[in-house]
Amino acid sequence: GAVVSQHPxxxxxxxxxxxxxxxxxxxxxxxxxxxxxxFPKQSLMLMATSNEGSKATYEQGxxxxxxxxxxxxxxxxxxxxxxxxxxxxxxYICSAKVHGTSGGGYYNEQFFGPGTRLTVL
Amino acid sequence: SQKIEQNSEALxxxxxxxxxxxxxxxxxxxxxxxxxxxxxxxxPVFLLLIRENEKEKRKERxxxxxxxxxxxxxxHITASQPADSATYLCALGAGxxxxxxxxxxxxxxxx
Numbered sequence: 001g002a003v004v005s006q007h008p009x010x011x012x013x014x015x016x017x018x019x020x021x022x023x024x025x026x027x028x029x030x031x032x033x034x035x036x037x038x039f040p041k042q043s044l045m046l047m048a049t050s051n052e053g054s055k056a057t058y059e060q061g062x063x064x065x066x067x068x069x070x071x072x073x074x075x076x077x078x079x080x081x082x083x084x085x086x087x088x089x090x091x092y093i094c095s096a097k098v099h100g101t102s103g104g105g106y107y108n109e110q111f112f113g114p115g116t117r118l119t120v121l
Numbered sequence: 122s123q124k125i126e127q128n129s130e131a132l133x134x135x136x137x138x139x140x141x142x143x144x145x146x147x148x149x150x151x152x153x154x155x156x157x158x159x160x161x162x163x164x165p166v167f168l169l170l171i172r173e174n175e176k177e178k179r180k181e182r183x184x185x186x187x188x189x190x191x192x193x194x195x196x197h198i199t200a201s202q203p204a205d206s207a208t209y210l211c212a213l214g215a216g217x218x219x220x221x222x223x224x225x226x227x228x229x230x231x232x
Contacts (some may be wrong), residue, residue: 006164034220043125043210043224044165093164110155110220112164 002028004096006113013084014121020080021116023094029074030096034110035067038091050077084120092116123149125223127211133229140198142226144211147192149221151213154187156196159208159225168209169196201230 003026013019023033032051036044048069050056056069068080077096081088093115126145134140144154153172157165171178171187171194178185184197198205208225 004164041224044222046219046221049219091162095164109167109170111167112157115162115164117162 002026002096002109002111004030004094004111004113006094006116008116009114010117010119012119012121015085016083018080018082019084019118020078021092021094021118023077023079023096023113025075025096025111028096030077031074032097033071033077034095034097035069035077035079036093036095038093038115044093047079081118084118086120089118089120092118123147123221125149125211125213125221127209127223127226129224129226131227131229133231134201136202136230136232138201140201140205140228140230142196142209142211142228144194144196144223145192146213149192149213150189153214154185154194155212155214155220156183156185156194157210157212157222159210161208165210165222198228201228203230203232206230 005024007022011019034049035047037047038044046059047062048056048058050069050071052071052074058064071077095110095112097110124147153170155170156168158168159165169180169185171185173189182199186195206229208227210225211223212220214220
C-alpha cells in the first residue's frame with residue numbers, strides 16, 4: 001500500500017513559537033492532502049484540504065493565519081502552527097488521497113501518516 | 122447536521138469470538154463507507170471500503186455490511202485475537218474530497 005510519512009513524530013515547544021510539520025507521500029503522487037487534528041478519545045477533525053499548487057481550503061472555525069498550509073509539490077505538504085499556545089497541543093495527522101477511475105469503477109483511497117504529537121508548554 | 126455515531130463504550134470480547142462494531146449515520150447519503158483501525162498514538166490504517174451499491178464486503182477475517190436504508194454499517198472481526206485490540210473508525214465519503222470520521226469504538230480482545 002501507499003506510504004505517507006510525517007516529520008517530526010513529536011515536538012515540544014514553548015508558547016509563542018512556530019512549529020512546522022511535514023507530510024510526504026513516499027511512493028505515490030497525491031492529488032489531494034488533508035490535515036486533521038485529533039484530541040484524546042475524539043474523532044479526527046478535518047482542518048483543511050489542499051491541492052498541489054493551490055491555496056488550501058480551511059474548515060469552518062479553523063484560522064488560516066494560525067495554521068499555514070503549503071502544498072508545494074505532489075509529494076509534500078507542510079502545516080505550520082504559528083504562535084503556538086497550549087490549547088494547540090494535539091495530535092496532528094495528515095493524509096494523502098489518490099482518486100480516479102479504474103476498470104469502470106471509481107476509487108478514492110486515503111492514506112494516513114503516523115501523526116505528530118504537538119505539546120505546547 | 123451530518124452525524125456519524127459509533128458506540129463510545131469500549132467493546133470487550135474473548136479471544137476467538139466475533140466482534141461486531143456499529144456505525145450509524147444521519148443526514149448524509151454517502152457514496153461509500155470506510156473502516157479504519159487506529160492504534161494509540163498512531164494514524165489510522167485503512168481496512169475496507171464498501172460502496173453504496175454493495176451490501177457486504179469481506180477481507181480475510183473482516184466483514185463489513187452497508188445498509189443505506191437503515192443508514193448503518195456493521196463491522197465484524199471473526200476469530201478475534203488480542204492483536205485486534207485497537208480503535209476502529211467509521212468514515213463516510215461522498216465522492217468528493219471530504220471524508221467524515223466517527224469518533225471510533227475501542228475494542229479489547231482478551232486472551
